[in-house]
Amino acid sequence: MQSLIDDFGVSELQLPENYRCPPLVIELANALIEKNLNRSAGKKPLKAVKQGESGDVVRIFRFNTVDDEAGWIAQDIAARNPAERANCAVLARTKKLLDLAGRKLEEAGVPIYFAARKDEFKSAPMRMLHAILRLVNSKEDKQSLARLSKAFYEIEGISIELAPVLSRASADGQDLLRSWLAEVKRRNTLEERTRSLLEAGIRPLLDSLIYRDFADKLLKWAEACQSGSQQDENTFNEFEEEREVWNQILAEITKKFEGEDVSLHQLLHELDLTSKTPPKPPLAIPCFTIHASKGMEFGHVYLMGLVEDQLPSWAAVKKGDKSLEMQEERRNCFVAITRTQESLTMTFSTQVFGWSKQPSRFLAEMGIES
CATH class of the missing domain: 1.10.486 (PCRA; domain 4)
Structure with a gap:
């Protein structure tokens, strides 16, 4: 962008206004993404257009095991009224976490929908x-x-x-x-x-x-x-x-x-x-990887697996806090939380698939005590 400005004298028009997310979610997103060192100079933070909302707009829960975490998410979604449930989505960094959440949702009697873009037919x-x-x-x-x-x-x-x-x-x-x-x-x-x-x-x-x-x-x-x-x-x-x-x-x-x-x-x-993915069945809860959720929006977002080695990924953690990989993971977390229209629920566990885990550094970067 800077090269275009320097070489051709183009002007830059920024559109920081966000019409989707509640103000509190925007506040968390801005606090997170400003930690990226290679963020374009002069880039404006997001500006919430929505008015402040009452109720539990942002919730954070800690669990002993990832199995407990996925089970609680399923029960919380199942307990919502049908109108709210229809606007829920579960997001995670990995397919393995989504598979677990999907099983728990099905056990709770909630239909699920795993969505991944299909560029070619499979049958x-x-x-x-x-x-x-x-x-x-x-x-x-x-x-x-x-x-x-x-x-x-x-x-x-x-x-x-x-x-x-x-x-x-x-x-x-x-x-x-x-x-x-x-x-x-x-x-x-x-x-x-x-x-x-x-x-x-x-x-x-x-x-x-x-x-x-x-x-x-x-x-x-x-x-x-x-x-x-x-x-x-x-x-x-x-x-x-x-x-x-x-x-x-x-x-x-x-x-x-x-x-x-x-x-x-x-x-x-x-x-x-055109994607060859079948349309979402009625009343099914979409379960998306963060990457697949780009460009989408949901009333009630459940972001699970906010632990080190998951979000951020193991590779990013190994490369270090100032690495390009860590900055990409931070952008992934930014994408996930800004899918929210009404409420954001973030969850993490001290043990994930048998391994002890620390809370994601992104929680602290957003100003959330874990």
Whole structure:
């Protein structure tokens, strides 16, 4: 930023006003982040726009064990009225802490939602669909060819080596998908429903680029394969959820382009930009890593695991208090507490997964006695 100002004479406009957090949370956040030595000179502290609120806006609790900590969080959330519970979220530095909190919430009868951005589909049918569409759009995409062959093997148990496909494409001057089709059709073990999909589904797609009809056919074929599958059960893991995500993405794209026909190229571009994560189920409590929570906001935030070697991480502690790693961990804590709209609950334990731990230095930096 300073280089831009010095070299090009640009002016800097700061927007320190915070419309999300209660004033007390802003006070804690400013006290914390000002300890970062490499913070830009002249950067203004956050300024709370919300008026002061009554009640337990910030709460801090200490527990003997992390199991007690997670159990208390679950019970505290379960005891809230439905409206408040719907606006709760549990944040932690690591997935291991979130898994423990999730188990305790489920034991308390509270549904949970683990959210992590998925840039690619995970189930074999959806990976196969995505790979085929990419190959239609980009005829020499070897990476998509490999993904297609892997997904097809997981579903059908038929291994298609890439070398013959590449050789056929080079010799015949065909695109990779047509060469792959020719190689697959040579297999005598090919089931009739699969042969029908290849001949009545993929070939018209290559000629017309009408991807919606093909997607419907492939998903129906995958459903039939699932019901009679002898393959690894992981093949269809998340298939139903991802099928719903596919339908939702199509609906959103159609709405975005106001009902116009969306080209295959546009569709793939939108797919690349869109997370494949299923939407949060109703009434489920989101459990996020701090990194995944960036850009979000929640009424009632529970930040757990505020101990040394967790937040800050072991690596940052080892590097030292003035290290870049420690400053990044401080920013992580800053992000976590500023997700808060109404109340912030911070918790820590003297023993975490069998190891004795000290309270996080960030608590003291915020002016909180532990």
